[in-house]
Amino acid sequence: MTRPAHIVRIDNDEDPFAATEGNDRYFNRELSWMAFNRRVLEEARNPAHPLLERLRFLSISGSNLDEFFMVRVAGLKGQQLQDVTQRSLDGLNSSQQLAAIVGEADELIERQRTVWRELRGLLAETGIVVLSSRTIDESVTADELRWLETQFREQIFPILTPQALDPAHPFPFMPNKGLAVMFDLVRESDDEPIRELVMLPAPMPRFLRIPGEMVRYVAVESLVKRFAPLIFPGYRVLGGAEFRVLRDSDIEIEEEAEDLVRYFANAIKRRRRGRVIRLELESGMPEVLGAVLRDELGGPDAFVTESGAFLGVGDLDALVDEDRPDLKFPPFSPRFPERIREFAGDCFAAIRAKDIVVHHPYETFEVVLAFLKQAAADPDVVAIKQTLYRAGKQSAVINALIAAAEAGKSVTAVVELKARFDEEQNLLWASALERAGVQVVYGFIDWKTHAKVSMVVRREAGQYRTYCHFGTGNYHPITARIYTDLSFFTADPAIGRDAAQMFNYVTGYIEPTGMTKVSLSPRDLRPRLMGLIDSEIANALAGKPAAIWAKMNSVVDLAVIEKLYEASNAGVEIDLIIRGICCLRPGVPGMSENIRVKSVIGRFLEHSRIWCFGNGKALPNDGAKIFISSADWMQRNFDRRVEYMLPIENPTVHDQILDQVMVANLIDNEQSWELQPDGSYVRDDPGDRPFNLHRYFMTNPSLSGRGAALTASDAVPKLSLRRTR
Incomplete structure (x- = not known):
């Protein structure tokens, strides 16, 4: 039986470090990423997708691999050249990792070549032909x-x-x-x-x-x-x-x-x-x-x-623009939250009445822009503070901030220069913002400001009220159409005070004190998370139901992984939805038998970070502790980035995130892959009860943001978790 490609074992006579226990406890980060990109490539072979969408997946796998070499492989090569002795979680030095990566990359490239040949032939059958230099003369007329x-x-x-x-x-x-x-x-x-x-x-x-x-x-x-x-x-x-x-x-x-x-x-x-x-x-x-x-x-x-025969597979995305709707996903128009429409489009009035969560891309990113545009135009708004990590090249967010500054408001923009491959664009935006009178701050030199937060201070009845937006994704109108993320709006005074301290921390290096709801890395986010896992461990040891659900992009941090292993051994039921890298090895008796890991790859890119804790009952339940965050469970997010973790306490928002978003992700079986103890990923078999979470949210309105429309209709079907342990 061949060993799964992203598990590497070293014979003891080759490397004495291989004898340590760590080799069997973790998967290699870089090779886990390669496994993720293989799953992306497999979607290019998925006959359930329209043909041009399959081509898009092939293109994405190529672009992903390019960036991986330009950053991760380049970093390992630098370590090798400088004789850096640092080892990965699974005990490999840079040379060993590079050898494994190159072998994996060669296999992936060969797979891409095969998929391109297949898709090229299928495209030709539908009337889309890509000619090569050798076939031009025989495929065109003399006039052509x-x-x-x-x-x-x-x-x-x-x-x-x-x-x-x-x-x-x-x-x-x-x-x-x-x-x-x-x-x-x-x-x-x-x-x-x-x-x-x-x-x-x-x-x-x-x-x-x-x-x-x-x-x-x-x-x-x-x-x-x-x-x-x-x-x-x-x-x-x-x-x-x-x-x-x-x-x-x-x-x-x-x-x-x-x-x-x-x-x-x-x-x-x-x-x-x-x-x-x-x-x-x-x-x-x-x-x-x-x-x-x-x-x-x-x-x-x-x-x-x-x-x-074709170099730069990522460039194949140009062909996807061909006007062939029959070969693409059916068009989808996101909804605008009905609650805000009930308040005649007044975002502040709607948020003041009750917290709102918006589920992108099913609900439009325009609501975020409407929030900022209203703040820019409202004469009662006195200040706007905004973090900017990735804003895109055509950014309505930037324009709104500029309009607010030109209207005489106090506007602060925390622009992150260290957003990889967006550094140049962010420098241009920073210059444009400064010219308009925005106070531009670049934050910490050695930490990235990755938290996605907006804060608007408005004069109301002789006092000031703070409105906040917390996002799990970027303020990027293009990616908001294809990334699944959450936008949370609130006028909770305690959260507003915490947000103000967060901005003061980044702009003035003023240590926050007495924060009551928001946790921040690198200050207290990791200890807060560890404490929540410890509470579930205590519940399990006391004989109570204990459960953790978490959704994010990557799980790499060793301390968190070990804490999850401890929770599993105590009897905590753990379900992780990890789209990309996962260094945790699930389902191993005596270590992680109560941990399940799945990855969802489909029409939209699963990007939201959501953490759920049973709090003494099985999940889902009304008393569960629910958090949204900008952070993945990686060392860099805990120790070298400014990130937030925010509790969700509004009952309607709580139900939407837990009973809709998380349950839908867990019961999806058309786009899901299950991580096995040996490191392989196995695609779910839908059987006679297929469920596609993307299709569900495209066709069913959310709970939050619906206002009276929710009580007048039973159009939102109740999801139930049916799973065999």
């Missing part, structure tokens, strides 16, 4: 070939810059994610061999669509190969092959950085020139060309892979 040549001459050729490679012309710099074609040529006048490189500029679209009723696409690199004689007149083309480069793109923070803005502006520039971490070669590349590339770009520190 002339059109392609004209497009190449007028739209592509002027942008290209062929570069000779010889002693007088050293190998040029290849930017991160750079794609190029290398040619071997012979000059016809004297049979002199020459080698040329043609880089494809990043702004250039990856595909060209041929006009006509039939849908046909040609990749730009295929056109460069096909029309190489136009680029190199007077030369015979002996061969041409594509290659692609990924570079180290992580940014390390230096505590002594005096000017954080200048530091990040320079770091972003350095990132574009980071060490080559991966070199992708077109399959079948002539050996002489491959040798040159390995020598010039690969070196001893880069990983070289052959990636099929």
Whole structure:
């Protein structure tokens, strides 16, 4: 029986550390992530999804793998080069992890190639054809070939810059994610061999669509190969092959950085020139060309892979834009909370009446924008405070903050410069905000401000009232359409006071005192969580029902994992819904037999963080302790980020999160994978009782935010937990 791919065991004679107990208690973080990306790729093979959506999953798996190499693999490579002795939870050093990762990545890339061949054939059957350089001539008419040549001459050729490679012309710099074609040529006048490189500029679209009723696409690199004689007149083309480069793109923070803005502006520039971490070669590349590339770009520190006939699988998302609704998920329009409509669109009046939770993307992110826009326009609003982690390139949130500042309100924006791959955009937003008069704060140098919080102070009846928004996701209107997250609105004075202290902590480094409801990392979030688990342990030992439900993206933190093992051994029933990385090993007798872990991969990306504790009764129950958070259970979230954990006490909101959101996730069996004790993931079998949580929430309104509409209708079906232990 082959060992599951993301479990690594080291023979004792190879590494004495392998004899320790830790190897059998945890899964490797990096390889667990690889297992997650395999699950994403498997959705590209899922016949239940429309064809272009399957292509989207393939594209996502490619983009995910790129980022993984640019950050995680690059970090491990840096540790290896610097002889760092740090080991992973499962006891592997950087060299051992890299060896396992590369093997997994090669298998994943081969799988991507197979899936692309399958999807390409299926797309062709539906009338969407992707031509290669070898099939262009036989697949188009003479008129269409002339059109392609004209497009190449007028739209592509002027942008290209062929570069000779010889002693007088050293190998040029290849930017991160750079794609190029290398040619071997012979000059016809004297049979002199020459080698040329043609880089494809990043702004250039990856595909060209041929006009006509039939849908046909040609990749730009295929056109460069096909029309190489136009680029190199007077030369015979002996061969041409594509290659692609990924570079180290992580940014390390230096505590002594005096000017954080200048530091990040320079770091972003350095990132574009980071060490080559991966070199992708077109399959079948002539050996002489491959040798040159390995020598010039690969070196001893880069990983070289052959990636099929199409490099950069992430770019296939351009094909998903094709106007074929029959090959996509049915369109979905999110709802606007009816409670706010009952108050004639007055967000403050609705929130003042009762706490509201909004479930994205089923309920529109526009309600968050409406909250901020109303605050910007309301003459009684005196102050707005907002954290910004990822806001997107077209951000209505930024515009609302600018409008509020220009209206004379006190506006504070905590802009996180360390939001990976959004650093440059966040610098631009910070500059625009400052020009409008917003007080921009960058927070702690060595901690990320990851908490998603808005705070609005409004003058009412001669006093000030604070309205707060807490989100489990980013203030990003694009991702809010595909990420499942919660937005919680409240006018609870205690929560408002806690939020004010949180902002003072980030902007002025003023330690919070006497916070009554909100817990913050790195101050007290971890101890608070541990205390909640300890309470369930105490209930179990006292013979009471004891249960924990938790939903998040990743579980990595060793201390929390060990506490969950302790709870399992005490008899606490634990159900974890972990979309991505899980280093906890479930279902092991004597260690974790009462822990179950599942991962949901489907139309929407499960992103919300929700933690539930039975509080002396089986879950779900009305007295359960429910929390939402911005944090995953990872060391970085507890120790190196500003995160929040917030109790949910309003009965209606409590019921929606526990009885709807969490139960729906637990009973989903159409998009769920169960993590086994050996580290493998097994897809659930829906049997004769299929349930798709995404479909449920798309077709059923939520409990919270419905107001009178809820009492007038029984349209929300009651979910029940039917599970065999």
